[in-house]
Amino acid sequence: MTDASSTAASTERHVTFDLATGQVRSGADERLVLVPPAALDDLASSVSLEAATRFARAIGVAIGKRVARKLGFIDGVLGASLEAFVSELALEVALSGWGSLSIERWGRAMIVAVEHTPVADHRLIAVLVEGAIETASGKAAHGVSLGSLGGGVARILVASEKTAERARGWIAEGVSGQEVISRLQTPGADGSQA
Amino acid sequence: MNTQERIAKLEGILARVTDRAKAPRGVSVQVAEVSSHVDPAESATPEVQARDARTSAPAPAPAAPPLTPPPPSVDVEVEVVDVKQVSEPPISIDVSSDDEVESSERGVSPADEPRGEVAEEPLQSVVPAEVAAEASADFAKEPERVPEPEPEPEHTPEPPASSRRPIALESKLEDLAFGDVAPPEALHTPPPESGRQVASPADLDFDSDFTGVRSKENDEADVEVVHSPPPPPLDLPTSDVVFADLGPSDVAAADLAPADLAPVAPVELARVELPSGEHPSTDLVSAEPAPVEEATPSPVESAVVASAPEVILATLPETPAAIFEGSAKVFKPATFGELLEATLAL
Numbered sequence: 001m002t003d004a005s006s007t008a009a010s011t012e013r014h015v016t017f018d019l020a021t022g023q024v025r026s027g028a029d030e031r032l033v034l035v036p037p038a039a040l041d042d043l044a045s046s047v048s049l050e051a052a053t054r055f056a057r058a059i060g061v062a063i064g065k066r067v068a069r070k071l072g073f074i075d076g077v078l079g080a081s082l083e084a085f086v087s088e089l090a091l092e093v094a095l096s097g098w099g100s101l102s103i104e105r106w107g108r109a110m111i112v113a114v115e116h117t118p119v120a121d122h123r124l125i126a127v128l129v130e131g132a133i134e135t136a137s138g139k140a141a142h143g144v145s146l147g148s149l150g151g152g153v154a155r156i157l158v159a160s161e162k163t164a165e166r167a168r169g170w171i172a173e174g175v176s177g178q179e180v181i182s183r184l185q186t187p188g189a190d191g192s193q194a
Numbered sequence: 195m196n197t198q199e200r201i202a203k204l205e206g207i208l209a210r211v212t213d214r215a216k217a218p219r220g221v222s223v224q225v226a227e228v229s230s231h232v233d234p235a236e237s238a239t240p241e242v243q244a245r246d247a248r249t250s251a252p253a254p255a256p257a258a259p260p261l262t263p264p265p266p267s268v269d270v271e272v273e274v275v276d277v278k279q280v281s282e283p284p285i286s287i288d289v290s291s292d293d294e295v296e297s298s299e300r301g302v303s304p305a306d307e308p309r310g311e312v313a314e315e316p317l318q319s320v321v322p323a324e325v326a327a328e329a330s331a332d333f334a335k336e337p338e339r340v341p342e343p344e345p346e347p348e349h350t351p352e353p354p355a356s357s358r359r360p361i362a363l364e365s366k367l368e369d370l371a372f373g374d375v376a377p378p379e380a381l382h383t384p385p386p387e388s389g390r391q392v393a394s395p396a397d398l399d400f401d402s403d404f405t406g407v408r409s410k411e412n413d414e415a416d417v418e419v420v421h422s423p424p425p426p427p428l429d430l431p432t433s434d435v436v437f438a439d440l441g442p443s444d445v446a447a448a449d450l451a452p453a454d455l456a457p458v459a460p461v462e463l464a465r466v467e468l469p470s471g472e473h474p475s476t477d478l479v480s481a482e483p484a485p486v487e488e489a490t491p492s493p494v495e496s497a498v499v500a501s502a503p504e505v506i507l508a509t510l511p512e513t514p515a516a517i518f519e520g521s522a523k524v525f526k527p528a529t530f531g532e533l534l535e536a537t538l539a540l
Binding site for chain 2 (some may be wrong): 051074077078079080081083086103107108109110125133137139141157159160163184185187
């Protein structure tokens with residue numbers, strides 16, 4: 001006796017390697033390309049930051065579409081529990097080979113932590129997460145890399161555009177990621193508004 | 195003691211010995227020694243003489259006494275100790291004379307028996323010949339008894355060191371009984387006397403109905419209540435307040451003051467030092483309790499107030515000073531949309 005959902009999940013193919021045609025397709029019949037991480041680093045270092053950000057953001061958008069399709073698009077994503085959304089998002093990020101994803105809640109701030117990232121520049125990861133969440137939820141979101149915060153884990157703050165700009169300014173000033181989060185929790189801190 | 199008396203005693207001894215020899219119980223007598231009184235000149239050999247004495251026991255020996263007259267110069271000294279002592283051990287008489295041929299058979303006497311005085315004296319000079327012959331004939335009837343060989347002392351292992359306790363040498367019983375020897379001290383300390391159960395005397399009489407509580411009737415019958423004379427009226431309000439809590443004083447007097455005891459409460463109260471030389475009240479054993487006066491404080495109360503301060507406690511309001519309304523807001527989003535809105539609102 002097998003469960004229907006488990007049977008569907010097991011029979012669902014997330015990635016299909018079509019050796020006859022030389023294609024790799026996702027579950028949504030979306031074609032994928034396996035790229036070595038070194039090539040991404042070379043691309044990120046050779047092109048401008050804007051070009052690299054657009055490249056990573058495109059990957060995140062693709063991941064967000066797959067998550068939204070699984071959870072029921074925007075309404076389903078917003079109404080889904082944290083555990084369900086994190087599970088679907090982490091699955092798609094892992095299938096793409098961008099690392100292990102989890103979500104941390106520091107007060108009212110949402111922090112996306114990604115381990116085992118293929119690129120050294122965490123700003124690309126921030127743009128990837130930004131594109132995925134924005135595409136899945138339908139709301140404008142911005143990702144700010146807070147640094148590794150220890151342990152080699154890329155922590156990405158998801159915030160509004162205004163707040164993201166403040167956080168980038170604090171990080172440029174040398175403020176640590178924990179201090180940025182603490183300042184965001186305090187209303188009116190540093191002359192800003194929460 | 196002259197010779198006649200000694201001879202008479204010896205004859206008496208011989209008569210007793212003869213009677214003892216005839217008795218059924220055995221007496222270790224060595225015939226060879228008796229036969230040695232016979233003149234060696236008439237006997238062929240000592241061995242043959244001894245054999246003849248054993249085998250031909252009923253045959254008398256009449257010729258022996260006249261042939262061996264006692265030498266006149268021999269001084270015989272016989273000590274008569276006790277008949278029993280003489281008759282109990284086996285008789286052994288050693289006769290040694292230069293004129294006699296030494297016999298190869300000798301009587302075996304106990305090793306511990308001392309040899310000496312009597313053995314060196316020739317017996318034939320004391321005992322008459324006919325008596326000796328008769329005695330020898332009687333002794334010859336007795337079967338010869340071979341003394342049992344002394345068993346060899348067994349080799350006992352030496353006791354361990356822990357068991358080698360000093361052995362107290364006891365004095366002889368005669369010395370302990372009649373002599374001046376002090377009795378030996380006890381080796382060990384005797385047990386304490388307190389450990390013994392002392393039996394009650396038979397005529398001890400207990401009050402059978404005594405249980406620790408006596409009825410009041412008996413006390414009233416036995417105890418004479420002594421009332422102190424009423425004190426003279428005093429105007430001083432001295433110790434009335436202190437004694438007022440003791441209750442009716444007549445009950446205390448009946449319970450505490452037995453008939454043979456004088457009331458001690460007034461004496462004890464007299465020792466209390468009171469200010470200004472006032473005399474204490476004797477109302478402790480009086481029949482009526484002392485009246486209590488509330489208005490005027492006593493000197494005792496004044497002393498108590500002076501030693502302990504009066505504590506005044508503050509009266510706090512029962513309502514709390516601070517009021518907590520509501521509860522702290524804890525953000526716990528249930529959906530991803532709530533968390534996204536919260537983080538975008540920062």
